[in-house]
Amino acid sequence: MTPLLEISGLAKRFGKLTVIDDLSFTVAPGEALGVVGPNGAGKSTMLNLVNGVLRPDEGTIRFAGTDVTRIGADRRCRAGIGRSYQIPRPFGEMTVFGNALVGATLGAGLRGRHAHRAAFEALERTELMSLANSPAGALRLLDRKRLELARAMACGPRLILLDEIAGGLTDSELPTLVDTVRGLRDSGVAVIWIEHIVHALLAVVDRLMCLTYGTMLAIGDPQAVMRDPEVVTAYLGHTVERAS
Numbered sequence: 001m002t003p004l005l006e007i008s009g010l011a012k013r014f015g016k017l018t019v020i021d022d023l024s025f026t027v028a029p030g031e032a033l034g035v036v037g038p039n040g041a042g043k044s045t046m047l048n049l050v051n052g053v054l055r056p057d058e059g060t061i062r063f064a065g066t067d068v069t070r071i072g073a074d075r076r077c078r079a080g081i082g083r084s085y086q087i088p089r090p091f092g093e094m095t096v097f098g099n100a101l102v103g104a105t106l107g108a109g110l111r112g113r114h115a116h117r118a119a120f121e122a123l124e125r126t127e128l129m130s131l132a133n134s135p136a137g138a139l140r141l142l143d144r145k146r147l148e149l150a151r152a153m154a155c156g157p158r159l160i161l162l163d164e165i166a167g168g169l170t171d172s173e174l175p176t177l178v179d180t181v182r183g184l185r186d187s188g189v190a191v192i193w194i195e196h197i198v199h200a201l202l203a204v205v206d207r208l209m210c211l212t213y214g215t216m217l218a219i220g221d222p223q224a225v226m227r228d229p230e231v232v233t234a235y236l237g238h239t240v241e242r243a244s
């Protein structure tokens with residue numbers, strides 16, 4: 001199958017610090033790829049390179065058959081790459097619907113009824129419709145996380161990038177968010193999900209990648225990657241215990 005995303009020989013340096021080093025991988029249409037690795041491994045930097053917030057020093061990024069390496073974040077969003085952030089920052093004084101509408105208009109460049117439809121669909125897919133008229137600032141954390149997903153989904157992405165969206169949720173809230181992400185993947189949206197809460201990742205992803213010092217230590221079957229002795233050493237034994 002032709003990959004949806006194709007990363008080849010990617011490198012990113014901040015001054016003398018090499019944060020991403022000769023990284024290559026692909027994501028198939030509709031595939032969920034989990035990303036783990038120690039703090040400072042370069043995971044968020046990798047997402048910022050994929051969505052165009054950062055430019056690589058070397059390498060190429062192809063999305064849906066097009067070289068997007070040199071195009072900016074706004075055009076990549078319109079091409080179908082959506083992104084959520086580690087800390088949800090909704091426009092608190094606006095309604096939940098208004099926030100989704102911002103994703104559809106500013107993110108996807110939609111107008112009028114097309115933007116409204118995209119915003120409503122995003123709320124439906126993230127199970128936020130019943131809160132559409134609530135002020136975003138009044139949402140509990142789980143719903144703020146869902147709104148972060150909704151804002152990214154309002155762009156109509158074929159690939160969504162999730163950066164530690166499970167952090168801070170209670171044990172009872174976590175499965176709900178996992179179900180929402182699984183639902184997005186099952187509807188055909190490809191996912192790259194960085195997460196330290198490994199059991200949440202393992203409940204959704206088709207493959208797992210472990211990054212350390214900006215290089216790929218392992219990629220493949222999630223359970224096999226978590227058992228890989230090099231991954232255990234680099235990513236600390238306690239994380240493997242939490243996943244089992």
Ligand SMILES: Nc1ncnc2c1ncn2[C@@H]1O[C@H](COP(=O)(O)OP(=O)(O)OP(=O)(O)O)[C@@H](O)[C@H]1O
Nearest residue numbers: 014015017019037038039040041042043044045046
């Ligand atoms: N804009 C920047 N300028 C300089 N250094 C940066 C910049 N952004 C990230 N770094 C450095 O790059 C390295 C990788 O950071 P990154 O945030 O990508 O790691 P991470 O794997 O996502 O970590 P975490 O799990 O803690 O979120 C770190 O050493 C960080 O300090």
